[in-house]
Amino acid sequence: MLFFQAFLLAGYAYAHVATRYFSGRTQAILHVALLLAALAFLPIVPGSRWIPGPGQDPTGRILLILTRYLGLPYLMLAATSPLLQKWSSLFRPGASPYRLYALSNAGSLLALISFPFVFEPALSRQAQARLWHWSFGFFVLLCGANAWRLWRSRPAEAPPSKMTKMPRPAETAPPPTNWVKYLWFVLPACGSVLLLATTNKLCQDVASIPFLWVLPLSFYLLTFILCFDRPAWYKRGLFTSLLVPLLAILVVVLVRELAVRWPWQAAVYLGVLFVGCMVCHGELSRLRPVPRYLTSFYLLIAAGGATGGVFVAVVAPLVFRSFAELSWGVGLLAALVVFIHASEKTGWKVGGRRWAAWPFLLGGTIALGTMLFLQNRRESRDAAYMSRNFYGVLRIIELEKDTPIHALKLKHGGISHGLQFVNPDKAAMPTTYYNEKSGVGLAVNYLSRLASRNIGVVGLGTGTLATYGRPGDTFRFYEINPEVRRLAETRFTFLRASKAQVQVVLGDARLSLEREPPQQFDLLVLDAFSSDAIPVHLITREAFSTYLRHLKTDGIIAVHVSNRYLNLFPVILGASLNFRLAMTYIDWNEDPMPLWYQSSKWILLSRNAEFLNSDPIRQAASLVPPHSTDPLLWTDDYASLFKIVKW
Secondary structure, eight states: OHHHHHHHHHHHHHHHHHHHHSOHHHHHHHHHHHHHHHHTTOSOOOOGGGSOOTTOOTHHHHHHHHHHHHHHHHHHHHHHHHHHHHHHHHHOTTSOOTHHHHHHHHHHHHHHHHIIIIIHHHSOHHHHHHHHHHHHHHHHHHHHHHHHHHHHHOGGGSOOOTTOOSOOHHHHSOOOOHHHHHHHHHHHHHHHHHHHHHHHIIIIIIOOOTTTTHHHHHHHHHHHHHHHHOGGGOOHHHHHHHHHHHHHHHHHHHHTGGGSOHHHHHHHHHHHHHHHHHHHHHHHHHTOOOGGGHHHHHHHHHHHHHHHHHIIIIIHHHHOSSSTHHHHHHHHHHHHHHHHHHHTTOEEEETTEEEESHHHHHHHHHHHHHHHHHHHHHHHHHSSEEEEETTEEEEEEEESTTSTTOEEEEEETTEEEEEEESSTTTTTOOOBTTSTTSHHHHHHHHGGGSSSOEEEEEOOTTOGGGGGOOTTOEEEEEESOHHHHHHHHHTOOHHHHOSSEEEEEESOHHHHHHHSOOOOEEEEEEOOOSSSSOOGGGSSHHHHHHHHHTEEEEEEEEEEOOOSSBOOHHHHHHHHHHTTOEEEEEEEOOSSOOTTBOOEEEEEEESOHHHHTSHHHHHHOOOOOTTOOSOOOOOSSOOOGGGGBOO
């Protein structure tokens, strides 16, 4: 999002400079030349040299790779809306070009909804790249046709239209004031912060639901469509009246977050986003200038959006320990509402007397800011520890404090990464998904007959599996998040108390395994699929080929498939058939469930018939989940979450 907002700004800047300082013919030549140059960057096939190093924050590399392969093509796409609107105003001086902006956002909304549900499930990545390449070529032809029309008509040198005997509004309207320009910048900045902060809060902190991120962005684009298609859609009094109770409800939800079910939380967050962005973009639409200042208007809109993106994507992870940017965005929104009502002296008539609106709104904003500040402080106090980096917010929660079962749990949003008892007598107990009755617990215990065990684990968490370690064993963990490693080594004792030799390899597990010589694992545990944003590249055909290179001939692969929203069974079944691996499914549950255990679903893969036919494994084996018997083989070229969502 930060890349797209930054290059949207660059595209708008190009359109502004080109239309302000170049003649129509020069604009046409320059634009066609840049469009043809953009074609040289396609198709988009990044090289391996862009892969981030182990433990490195990937933000910089992500921005570099997008800039290198998509920078110029996207810049030309971004420039299209303001540039063609400006050209349209030259050809049709009496018509407002701003409805084209609404149509542009409608096209973005259509693409947003269609890609994950239509194109991605139907096409491989190579096919998508080719389709995009040819589509961009068609886009270049269309833009070239418009540039040719501009070249031939030479509107900058044409005499005034016969229909405009009087001076045009663009020629007589005063330039926008500095305060208006300030609002052109800060209103979209506020909308951008609300969008990104709401998305972070919903998708990482509330519910790990696949495609949930589509909703905030859809609401955001919808507000642009409504406000710029027809200004009458935005009624200041109505949306201000809706915003006040919504912000009050938001504070209640934030304070009582654990007591409010996630659908209600999502409804409140999305409601605040929609109404807040209607206010921001509605006021922005009211301030739109005559076409003469059109490109300046769009340039400041893009600058504001990019600034909001930088705040959420770069600044917030460095200065906040939680998703506090949502509170800051809401506070900025309330302050803008006060400023707008104060500057335009709006008010209400009550009992025959007119009351100014802004003092009441100011009082409400101060109360809102105080409540949000106290809520953020309370959130920090409730967690035993909290930290944040590129990968999200990690919390250590204390459970059953001052009792014999006092424990610490590591959570990433709503996903548990392990639990350990504080009492030293219980600290070595395997808990949550990794207890002795779980699929992975049975696999580790089966290997007890070996004098020494070599076990690899993709996904560290708190390092719970290390508690199974014996003298002579080796446990090798692969973890991408450096903060998870730090917490496992400093706040939990599973790793340092293990009797086995424990190694932690920092970086993407698949990339690390591809660089290493064969490790000869007796057991390889894949435990990275609990959230909605599963690392798809870890369960493709090519990934399993790498795993088998590191596995002994009679070795075992244990895949943790506990996931509330995704059915991973068909994908693992596809891999097992492709590599001729026998498999067993173990769905462990217990009623009542102790605090320190969690139900778990594991798939065990092996060519070791003795292991799969052993009594503990056969007795624990479960029936195949419904609708899971059709294998689905994912590859690096094709994978789609849409087909495995539990609808």
